Amino acid sequence: KQQMARGLPKQKPITGIKEVIVVASGKGGVGKSTTAVNLALGLMAIDPSMSVGLLDADVYGPSIPKLMNLKGNPELNENNQMIPLTNYGMPCMSMGFLVDETAPIVWRGLMVMSAIERLLRQVDWGSLDYLVVDMPPGTGDVQLSITQNIPIAGAVIVSTPQDIALLDARRGAEMFKKVNVPVLGLVQNMSVFHCPNCNHQTHIFGSDGARALADTLGVKLLGDIPLHLNIREMSDRGQPVVVSSPDSAEAEAYKAVASAV
Numbered sequence: 001k002q003q004m005a006r007g008l009p010k011q012k013p014i015t016g017i018k019e020v021i022v023v024a025s026g027k028g029g030v031g032k033s034t035t036a037v038n039l040a041l042g043l044m045a046i047d048p049s050m051s052v053g054l055l056d057a058d059v060y061g062p063s064i065p066k067l068m069n070l071k072g073n074p075e076l077n078e079n080n081q082m083i084p085l086t087n088y089g090m091p092c093m094s095m096g097f098l099v100d101e102t103a104p105i106v107w108r109g110l111m112v113m114s115a116i117e118r119l120l121r122q123v124d125w126g127s128l129d130y131l132v133v134d135m136p137p138g139t140g141d142v143q144l145s146i147t148q149n150i151p152i153a154g155a156v157i158v159s160t161p162q163d164i165a166l167l168d169a170r171r172g173a174e175m176f177k178k179v180n181v182p183v184l185g186l187v188q189n190m191s192v193f194h195c196p197n198c199n200h201q202t203h204i205f206g207s208d209g210a211r212a213l214a215d216t217l218g219v220k221l222l223g224d225i226p227l228h229l230n231i232r233e234m235s236d237r238g239q240p241v242v243v244s245s246p247d248s249a250e251a252e253a254y255k256a257v258a259s260a261v
């Protein structure tokens with residue numbers, strides 16, 4: 001009560017977790033979840049001694065089950081905590097494990113908050129060096145309450161180079177600054193299209209928008225991910241490129257982001 005009176009929300013660490021990195025975007029469809037998955041796997045790829053987990057906090061449109069080729073209901077431990085499902089050596093938790101995949105998730109604000117609270121507090125992660133959190137897109141109440149609930153080492157913001165996506169990304173960056181979460185940097189996704197047939201490169205969404213935005217916001221550009229058929233196909237199969245094509249240029253691009261984080 002006293003803390004609330006002073007206007008300081010209490011950020012309680014998640015048991016067993018050293019650092020939380022959130023992956024955010026100003027809007028949907030820019031490749032946030034794909035980046036979160038490959039970043040988390042990339043952290044393990046560049047340092048196999050690292051233990052990394054992945055939390056899908058996108059409760060409205062959970063995509064981690066598909067991207068990580070995982071489904072099923074988590075078992076409970078003796079303390080009634082959910083045990084994450086694991087694939088590619090990475091423990092994962094998602095609302096998608098708890099609700100019917102095909103059911104539309106139409107929730108009221110309070111239900112969303114209690115679901116988030118459960119995903120943040122009632123999961124038995126064991127001990128992890130990093131927990132990568134795939135945030136819901138945008139800058140609403142859910143995002144804000146996550147940042148106020150747990151200590152966050154930093155935020156990675158994913159954007160395409162298109163002006164509108166960049167405007168939204170900027171809003172995201174400003175939100176994190178306001179709640180004192182360090183913005184680790186921007187990831188520019190789909191910046192250049194590599195034609196698999198002729199190797200021609202096309203800047204479909206413009207070339208360097210994210211770099212300009214990173215400069216304006218005074219944050220790092222953590223990397224550039226090309227628009228690549230292999231990324232989309234492998235993601236749809238639940239085989240992220242960092243593990244399915246580890247030596248490809250696409251995988252290297254994600255690993256470069258992981259090293260820069």
Ligand code: ADP
Pocket residue numbers: 025027028029030031032033034035063137189190225226227228229231232233235236
């Ligand atoms: P978000 O989480 O921002 O809504 P997703 O990660 O779900 O976006 O990506 C949206 C779609 O774009 C998916 O089909 C995904 O496979 C595809 N995608 C994301 N990044 C790339 C990329 N660099 N190249 C090709 N397809 C991509």
